[in-house]
Amino acid sequence: MAPYASEDSESGARRRKAVRYAVPVAVVGVAAATIGLVPALASSGDPDLPDITARQLIEKIAKSDTEQLSGTVKISTDLGLPSLGGAAGGAAGGGLMGGGEHEGGGSSADPQSKLTELATGSHTLRVAADGPDRQKLSVLDDTSEYSVIHNGDDVWAYDSKSDEAYHAKQKQGAHSEDGTDGSDGSGDDAKKAPKGVPATPKELTDEILKAGGDTTSFSVDGTSQVAGRDAYRLQIKPKQSGSTVGAVTVSVDAKTGTPLKFSLTPAGGGAAVVDAGFTKVDFAKPAASTFDFKPSKGTKVTEADELKKAPRHEGSVKPKDLKADELKAGGLDDLNVIGKGWTSIAELKLPKEAGGLAAGKGSADMPPEASKFLSSLGDQVKGEFGSGTVYSTRLVNVLVTEDGKAYAGAVTKDALVKAANAG
Incomplete structure (x- = not known):
């Protein structure tokens, strides 16, 4: 660039x-x-x-x-x-x-x-x-x-x-x-x-x-x-x-x-x-x-x-290579924005495996021990939505729920939990 x-x-x-x-x-x-x-x-x-x-x-x-x-x-x-x-x-x-x-x-x-x-x-x-x-x-x-x-x-x-x-x-x-x-x-x-x-x-x-x-x-x-x-x-x-x-x-x-x-x-x-x-x-x-x-x-x-x-490395994918049904399967058609302005939160449906990984349950590609380590990097939260893990930076927070949803924004953890409860 x-x-x-x-x-x-x-x-x-x-x-x-x-x-x-x-x-x-x-x-x-x-x-x-x-x-x-x-x-x-x-x-x-x-x-x-x-x-x-x-x-x-x-x-x-x-x-x-x-x-x-x-x-x-x-x-x-x-x-x-x-x-x-x-x-x-x-x-x-x-x-x-x-x-x-x-x-x-x-x-x-x-x-x-x-x-x-x-x-x-x-x-x-x-x-x-x-x-x-x-x-x-x-x-x-x-x-x-x-x-x-x-x-x-x-x-x-x-x-x-x-x-x-x-x-x-x-x-x-x-x-x-x-x-x-x-x-x-x-x-x-x-x-x-x-x-x-x-x-x-x-x-x-x-x-x-x-x-x-x-x-x-x-x-x-x-x-x-x-x-x-x-x-x-x-x-x-x-x-x-x-x-x-x-x-x-x-x-x-x-x-x-x-x-x-x-x-x-x-x-x-x-x-x-x-x-x-x-x-x-x-x-x-x-x-x-x-x-x-x-x-x-x-x-x-x-x-x-x-x-x-030049030939691309195996496994590398250009956005244009993805078909419409593959994008839908990844949940990109389900992107939803909650709220407005500085407290806007992006809600996105993820593959179900993502929620399991966040909860430390593991998957076919990742053993439970590795998944538990991944979830330990965030904070475990519970609410009306169920349970999930919040991953934080100094500005952006992301909540991944067990049912495979993600909520992200430049907002507090409490705001993410509130959005997940409403969803």
């Missing part, structure tokens, strides 16, 4: 393109709920900036036309889960998409799997953008660097650790083979991020602003300095009880309206679940050479078309 650009429209006649820096943070899609705009004057703070209402600040963000910048971004994601590292990338890239470095024709530089590692832990990124056709994102490590470069019709990715490169040709307006708006790993739709994957910092804000309603309060929580620039702090809080989201804070550049930092803190307190922001930023036009890339002699280069033709 590369840095993406998309059109930012103010009205039918005024459409401008804004740069998106893609950083996979899956939990934000759950937290971005129905929002109501509540004007509030900015409180005193440092630096001393003119008072502004929350509505005016949101309008300032919407009118921002920043297309050229460069800088350093620090992103930290702490769900309370162990870091998956390359294993996460392998599962996402190899298991579903047929890619991954362990399969024939795969590449360790393939963005489809490599950037999945950003979903956990702390990472330092270097970003640059010059309009919708030139962006670069580099993930910095102690001894290596991974970069994705979009320059005109070409998308390059390079992993210095393995000395491997990935190359795809950009096709304007293309879509993935399964008809979705997301990339299929070929680079054919490199400008469009997969659905549900926000970027940082601006696209994270856009995800939240898409919704509207009376479940959320907006206020301006003073001012701050981010990357040496004066900024307003836009604070977003749920009005509903039962949500595990404490607050979302977006630091907005006072001059350009560009979001510089995004932070999501849990209701239970402690460090932010997601914290992403610039530590250095420059709004000058980056040098054209920033987006140049040519593989060195000896570098293994994998073309996107090669990955599409």
Whole structure:
């Protein structure tokens, strides 16, 4: 997945393109709920900036036309889960998409799997953008660097650790083979991020602003300095009880309206679940050479078309390979959303074996001892629905019942039990 650009429209006649820096943070899609705009004057703070209402600040963000910048971004994601590292990338890239470095024709530089590692832990990124056709994102490590470069019709990715490169040709307006708006790993739709994957910092804000309603309060929580620039702090809080989201804070550049930092803190307190922001930023036009890339002699280069033709690992399945009756058997047709806004809960029917595993009863593929260990990772709960196991992170909780249902959301355990009782 590369840095993406998309059109930012103010009205039918005024459409401008804004740069998106893609950083996979899956939990934000759950937290971005129905929002109501509540004007509030900015409180005193440092630096001393003119008072502004929350509505005016949101309008300032919407009118921002920043297309050229460069800088350093620090992103930290702490769900309370162990870091998956390359294993996460392998599962996402190899298991579903047929890619991954362990399969024939795969590449360790393939963005489809490599950037999945950003979903956990702390990472330092270097970003640059010059309009919708030139962006670069580099993930910095102690001894290596991974970069994705979009320059005109070409998308390059390079992993210095393995000395491997990935190359795809950009096709304007293309879509993935399964008809979705997301990339299929070929680079054919490199400008469009997969659905549900926000970027940082601006696209994270856009995800939240898409919704509207009376479940959320907006206020301006003073001012701050981010990357040496004066900024307003836009604070977003749920009005509903039962949500595990404490607050979302977006630091907005006072001059350009560009979001510089995004932070999501849990209701239970402690460090932010997601914290992403610039530590250095420059709004000058980056040098054209920033987006140049040519593989060195000896570098293994994998073309996107090669990955599409390569045989997939046994057992790997692309979404398009699944038939309608198989999807129904998996319960995807039975997805139901309970409630609204920040306390929305997804209800899904699972295979009956899943409920038994959660209760520690085992299955043909898993002995009771292993199943009991799995269930011990969660909390056993009972209610009118029967019994089940709640698996928790710092933001998202999931209840799996013995009768094979799952309830998931950025809500408390009690809210899940209540939803299961009602169901």
